[in-house]
Amino acid sequence: MYRTIAEIQNALHSGKTALDLVEEHLSRIEAHAHLNAFLEVFTDSARAQALLVDEKIKAGTAGQLAGVLVGIKDNICYKDHKVSASSKILEGFESIYTSTVLQRLIDQDAIVIGRLNCDEFAMGSSNENSAFGPVHNNWKPNYVPGGSSGGSAVAVSAHLCTVSLGSDTGGSVRQPASWTGTYGIKPTYGRLSRYGLIAYASSFDQIGFFTNSLADTQLLLSLTAGEDPYDATSSSLHNEVRTNLPEKLKIGVLAECLNHPGLDAEIKAKLLQTLSDLRAKGHEIIEVSFPFLDYMVPTYYVLTTAEASSNLSRFDGVHYGYRSADAKGVEQTYVKSRSEGFGPEVQRRIMTGTFVLSHGYYDAYYTKGQQVRRILKDRTTALLNECDVLLSPTTPTTAFEMNAVKDPIQMYLQDIFTVHANLTGNPSISLPFGVHSNGLPYGIQLMARDFEEDLLFHAAQKTQEVL
Numbered sequence: 001m002y003r004t005i006a007e008i009q010n011a012l013h014s015g016k017t018a019l020d021l022v023e024e025h026l027s028r029i030e031a032h033a034h035l036n037a038f039l040e041v042f043t044d045s046a047r048a049q050a051l052l053v054d055e056k057i058k059a060g061t062a063g064q065l066a067g068v069l070v071g072i073k074d075n076i077c078y079k080d081h082k083v084s085a086s087s088k089i090l091e092g093f094e095s096i097y098t099s100t101v102l103q104r105l106i107d108q109d110a111i112v113i114g115r116l117n118c119d120e121f122a123m124g125s126s127n128e129n130s131a132f133g134p135v136h137n138n139w140k141p142n143y144v145p146g147g148s149s150g151g152s153a154v155a156v157s158a159h160l161c162t163v164s165l166g167s168d169t170g171g172s173v174r175q176p177a178s179w180t181g182t183y184g185i186k187p188t189y190g191r192l193s194r195y196g197l198i199a200y201a202s203s204f205d206q207i208g209f210f211t212n213s214l215a216d217t218q219l220l221l222s223l224t225a226g227e228d229p230y231d232a233t234s235s236s237l238h239n240e241v242r243t244n245l246p247e248k249l250k251i252g253v254l255a256e257c258l259n260h261p262g263l264d265a266e267i268k269a270k271l272l273q274t275l276s277d278l279r280a281k282g283h284e285i286i287e288v289s290f291p292f293l294d295y296m297v298p299t300y301y302v303l304t305t306a307e308a309s310s311n312l313s314r315f316d317g318v319h320y321g322y323r324s325a326d327a328k329g330v331e332q333t334y335v336k337s338r339s340e341g342f343g344p345e346v347q348r349r350i351m352t353g354t355f356v357l358s359h360g361y362y363d364a365y366y367t368k369g370q371q372v373r374r375i376l377k378d379r380t381t382a383l384l385n386e387c388d389v390l391l392s393p394t395t396p397t398t399a400f401e402m403n404a405v406k407d408p409i410q411m412y413l414q415d416i417f418t419v420h421a422n423l424t425g426n427p428s429i430s431l432p433f434g435v436h437s438n439g440l441p442y443g444i445q446l447m448a449r450d451f452e453e454d455l456l457f458h459a460a461q462k463t464q465e466v467l
Contacts, residue, residue, distance in 0.1 A: 001028075001159045003212040005219065008067050008162055012057065018050040018067040018111065025069050025113055029160045035136045037151040037160060039074050040082060041114040049111045056109060063108035064223065070105055071155040071164040074115045075122055076207065077196040078102060081112075085198045086130040087120045089315045089322045089341030099196020100231065101207045102165065104224045113161050116151030120343045121312065122167055122200045124148045125175060125414035126405065129345045134402060137180065139440055143399045146176030146414075149210070153180040156210040163220060164210045169200050170300055171394075171418025173208035174430035178394035178443030181432045183211045187221060188451050189425035190235035193228035199311040201304035202233075204422045214464065217429070218457050225453075241454045249459055250284045251275075252387030256293040257417055262396040267442055270434050271393060274444070277466035288383050288390070290420075292376055297412055299376070300419040301349075302356050302369040308346075309353025315341065348408065373423055380424045384449045389459040392417050394430040394443035417445060427453050431460055433467065 002008050002021070011021060029041055046069075056062040072078060075085040077095035084090040098106070106112065119129040127135040127150025135150040137143040138158040145154045149166030153176035156164050166173040168186035177184025186208045197207055209220045225239035253275060258268070279285050317323040317337025324336035342350070356365035383390060394417060405411050421428035426447050433444035444463065448456040 002162060003159060005065065005068050005162060005216045008069075012067050018053040018057065019047065021067050021069065022046050022050040022111060022113070025161060029114070032138070032158055032160055035138055035154050035158060036133050037116055037135055037154040037158070038071070038114045039084070039086065039117050039132055039151070042081060042112055045081070046111050046113050053109045053111060064219070065105060065108040065110035068110045068163065069113045069161040070102075070110045071113055071116045071152060071161040072102060073118050073149050073152045073164070073166045075118060075167055075198040076102055076165050077198070078112060078115070081115070083115065083198065085121045086118045086132055087342065087346065088131045089338070091131075091322055093321050097196060099207070100193035100228045101224045102196065105220070108223055116149075116155055116164060118151055118166075119148035120346050121198070121308070122148040122169055122172055123308070123345050123349055125171070125411050126400075127151065127176070128402060129343055131343055137399055137440075139180065140399070142402055143440065144179070144402055146179040146395075146399060148172040150176050152210050153177055153182055153184070156180075156182050156212060163216055166208050166210055167197055167200075168206050168208045168422065169204045169304060170422050171415040173210065174394050174418050174428060174443070174445060175415060177210060177430040178433075179399040179441065181435070181441030183214060183217050183429065183431060184443075185209055185217050185221065185429045186421055186427065187225070187453060188235070188427040190233050191221075191225050191239070191427070191451065191453065193231040193234045195228055195230035201307035202311060203307060204304055206422075214431070214457065214460055221453060235451065237451050239453065245455055245458045246388065248282045248284065249388045249462055250286065250386070251278060251459070252286055252288040252383055252390045254290050254390060254392045255287045256290055257392035258287070260293070260396060260416070262413075262416070263393060264397045264436070266436055267393050267397070267434075271444070274463070274466060278463065281462075281466060283462065286387060288387065290379060290383065292379065293416065295372055296376065296419050296423060297416055299369050299372045300415070300423055301352070301412060302365050303373065305349045305353030306357050306366050306369075307353070308349050309357060312342075312346070312350055317341065345408075376420070377424045380420070380426060384426070388448070388455060390447045391463075392445050394418065394433075394445040398436045398438060398440035398442050421447050426450055427456050429456055429460055431463060
């Protein structure tokens with residue numbers, strides 16, 4: 001079992017080959033097939049990649065990720081490989097290009113082991129919305145791993161790959177990271193290219209990483225960050241790592257999160273203990289107010305469904321992907337293909353988004369949502385001018401049992417602490433925080449100023465020192 005990139009490198013130094021590592025992981029994936037984390041294992045291409053990496057290792061020209069096994073969420077494109085966003089509407093579709101972030105990992109000799117199950121079109125908080133069945137939490141069978149990147153979280157947590165790629169639109173990396181005891185980061189919006197990520201809500205989506213160590217997260221970000229001519233929203237700002245970061249931090253704790261009625265008592269007790277330990281180390285802890293917590297989830301769902309309604313209009317049964325066999329004529333082709341191809345949650349969000357963009361409701365919902373988003377951004381910027389980072393639980397509770405949450409609104413509230421960073425675009429990370437008496441893990445979340453991932457990692461390191 002290899003948990004980290006360093007352990008993979010040690011194995012290679014001890015005489016293992018990249019092909020050995022691939023074979024060991026293929027066996028492990030097979031033994032854990034019941035988790036339903038992988039939709040497809042790229043057995044042949046992974047072996048072929050491993051042989052090329054072994055040649056490079058022999059020649060002394062291997063990249064920084066030589067032999068590292070990467071799993072990719074099923075909404076990230078990989079040339080000549082299938083990608084379906086875990087939806088029937090894209091079943092059998094093969095990508096003709098590779099996502100920029102993935103290509104940058106491959107350029108460092110990472111080996112892509114397979115594509116990972118997720119909520120359909122990344123819409124969900126439990127990974128129960130995939131057209132190919134739910135993902136099971138490796139900590140406890142019959143419990144959800146969180147969503148939408150549940151397969152990516154479980155694959156790293158169960159050591160089926162070294163690291164994985166996910167996407168985070170409202171917490172879809174950080175929430176499953178919290179529920180599987182892994183590290184999950186959503187970088188600043190624009191820090192990583194979105195080219196090759198199947199769009200859900202374009203002004204929210206960010207590719208993020210799952211790892212088993214902070215150092216691995218930092219390395220992956222440094223190798224993938226940077227401008228991309230294929231993505232106009234990618235930032236040209238250099239991913240700087242400053243050496244003069246403060247030893248003693250000013251940590252803002254969101255009072256509304258800490259005192260939230262839905263926050264599990266055990267998680268709250270651990271959080272209070274950690275704050276006390278950080279204070280004892282000389283860090284300044286200040287309780288700050290963010291009185292908009294109750295507006296965040298509604299604002300998020302108004303804006304993201306509007307963007308989804310627009311983005312998903314391209315899946316029409318005409319250009320590519322699934323087409324209904326019963327359709328006759330143009331209108332029936334659209335209606336039947338989309339009705340049969342999209343699952344209920346995706347249909348719900350497309351309908352909601354179409355409603356909020358419709359004539360007569362646009363100003364009441366969409367315009368108002370954008371105005372609220374501006375207020376959220378301004379208040380967050382003001383708080384982060386007072387503090388170095390903001391700290392909160394990643395999730396109010398641990399994972400729940402499959403089929404336990406039936407009401408869509410209750411499901412949407414699972415993202416209550418994570419949507420903040422997507423609405424404002426700030427970088428945010430979830431760190432493994434503890435294991436509950438119920439046997440399930442949970443995370444702690446940090447958020448920093450835009451493009452200050454170096455400070456975010458620095459604060460994460462300081463937090464880990466007291467855990």
